Amino acid sequence: MSNFSIELKDISKSFGSIQANKNVNLKIKKGTIHGIVGENGAGKSTLMSILYGFYEADSGTIYVNGKETTIKNSTDAIKAGIGMVHQHFMLVENFTVLENIILGAESGMILSKSIKNATSEIKNLEKSYGLYVDLDARIDTIPVGQQQRVETIKALYRGAKILILDEPTGVLTPQEADQLFDILRALKDQGTTVVIITHKLREIMDLTDSVSVMRAGEIVDSLETSKTSKEELAELMVGRKIRMNLEKSSAKTGETLIDVNKLGLTDSSGIRRLDNLNFQVKAGEIVGIAGVSGNGQSELLEILCGILPCSDGKIKISDITITPTNQTKPDKIRHAGIAHVPEDRLKRGLIPQFSASESSILGYQNSSSFNGIAFTRTDAIRSHCISIMKDFDVRPQNPDIKSANFSGGNQQKLILAREMERSPKVLLVGQPTRGVDIGAIEFIHKQIIQMRDKGSAVLLVSGELDELITLSDRIIVMFDGKIVGEVDANKTDEKELGLMMTNSHEQKNGQKYE
């Protein structure tokens, strides 16, 4: 038997003219945790999808436990003992946990029998790895951290000896991530090989035994984690030196530009999504909103920019007043100098099928500089697009390419450029660097701080705690639609924020926020 669980030899894969993987060679030792890092589009996910049988490699060989293995589909992969936890969970939302686990692996026609067998087997898994989860709960009623456990159990239940996790902590709080890491370590101790794909270097340093860095479809280096550093990895990923920490001066605040007063939102099924929010954002400061996703941050942003009507309370934003009876439409708000970089850039921020120049006027399509009496001024729109692409270093600098064909970072830069170009009084930013590579993150952060220094009021919603801490002057923490605390960004850390986000922190007077 071989020492290596997985050996990849000269794996290449291209999609049309795009070479996603190029002669990839990788060896992963049995019973270790191996990290794969790289920027978006570096080919990490493609490589793992080849291993799990979603794609077939154009050339190259895969050895599993020293044996040459052809993996044509996920059934082959499962047979070879490979399990995968996807970034986007593959669960049936209205099935129970148990039903999801046995889905596709039922042992016979009669369901009750397989359920019985499965239950005892799953109980064993739970005990040996600390993977506790309520088997009878419906998937859509349990938190994401638990859903991820279900995915893990699913893989193990199918006999996985090699577990691949694709960006597993993207949706988790720091505490949930720590729990996941404990489980992964337990798995490792019992001989399972774990491969984890991530772009968070901290996790690599904490968790893995060895790490491979991918760039532009190739593995540029494989290292032992104990013999490397975050800085070295970051440099390998981008191919140049990266400044990890941003310097910024302290905020010089001016007049209040966002004033949220007793804001509330009740959704169509009667659930309170937002409850009694009170806060202000002044000119010249960045206020961050922290929270586990789904605790009302997105709704707050959408109310502020006019997409969603609020149910109660009052908002004054720049010169505009929003109340439940006085609903202001997004275009009015935009023209009052309030720019919005939406959380979901592909669904809201731009239109993937549009050319870059068409996307570069989204929201400003009625502006007189882009329109004649009836016809749009295509030349003006193109040259506008080229000029903002220059300012924000969007590559490739071609206004005629489809928006979808830019990388995530460049799409985001295009949106930021569009929204910042008019020097807005208020900037609402959601997840500015989600799925954006390190090089672009640095640039985007600089731009946001520059907006602040020019006197804009910036409200920043982000799932990345280090981003919130680096950029914000103050951080407001939301839980279950309520504000559960506010901290000075200079005096807090991820641990404290993480506890506040799950509402498990103790207030100074010993009382929990309720």
Next chain:
Amino acid sequence: MSKTSSTIPKWADVLLIPIINLFMALAVSAMIIYLVGENPIEALKLMIEGAFGSSEGVGYTLYYATNFIFTGLAVAMAFHAMLFNIGGEGQAYIGGLGVAVILLALDQYLPFWILLPLALIGAMLFGAAWAAVPAYLQAYRGSHIVITTIMFNFIAANLMVYLLVNVFILPGSMTPESRVFEEIAWMPSIQSIFATLGIEISDSPLNLSFIIALIVSLIVWIYIWHTRWGYEMRSVGFSEKAATYAGINTKRVIMITMLISGALAGLAGVNEIMGVQHKLMLDFVAGYGFTGIAVALMGRNHPVGIIMASILFGALFQGGAELSFDMPTISKEMVFVIQGLIILFSGALAYMSRPWVEKIFIIFSKNTKKGA
């Protein structure tokens, strides 16, 4: 890379794939013709001859094409807002009613050059009105546009029977038809236009409406890609969420788009009622509304593609009629089968050959890379 971007060049997507689809349909048709004991090559020759072999044939082909251009544009327009307007049939039918109402009321008082714009407006207004209710239900009540527009086709058919039998019928007549319009209200035929230029061509139903259809195609192209309204419409079509973000009133865009779509379908009534029949009658739409769906699909919702697809379908209709005339074993129904096959392959199965073409292009591009 999770997204697989298109790997084939645009010309292949726009031109090659429709041609492949067409050939697949012809191949299956050839087999059927062979099975009934006729020579497929001979049959194809007859069809092409019939459609393009004489000025009369060309006239008929383009006359059919005129209808398809209007109904195809209607489907395409709605499709850019991601609305599937199946109601072209009913909208064209009611559009024809609009033309007839104007002409029956005014043909004794006004000259042609005033009647023409009035008739066009009548057709568009009536067609748009017929699309208005489904549009409203889609935009403000969430009823699916496919269901409502289909139902409105039936309502249109029954309404027209009622109106013709009870309102427009000539006293004492047994056929449900209106009176014939004064000759001044007839759309000049292409034959008569050519005659004034001193060129003689044979008689066909082709009339000025064909030119109007071409002009309307140009206007539609400009609207979709060169106005802010077209921009808003396409935004709503591609991503309603992004459109909302951009401050676009998506409900209003749905309304406007469907009204325009209905108006375009309604214009088919001008060709039929003002150009050919010169009276209001039953069933003059004869499925042109439904064929418009296939035309729009084959023409990739682009006016140029629609004009080309319309001419192809026009040729099919005309050539098919000639074929069944010259080859008695090939009945009219058989011609319908051939038409149906082409609609099937270029409409419903429009993307069937795409993966194969993609594969060929991938192999091809690899070989050229290796060679270089």
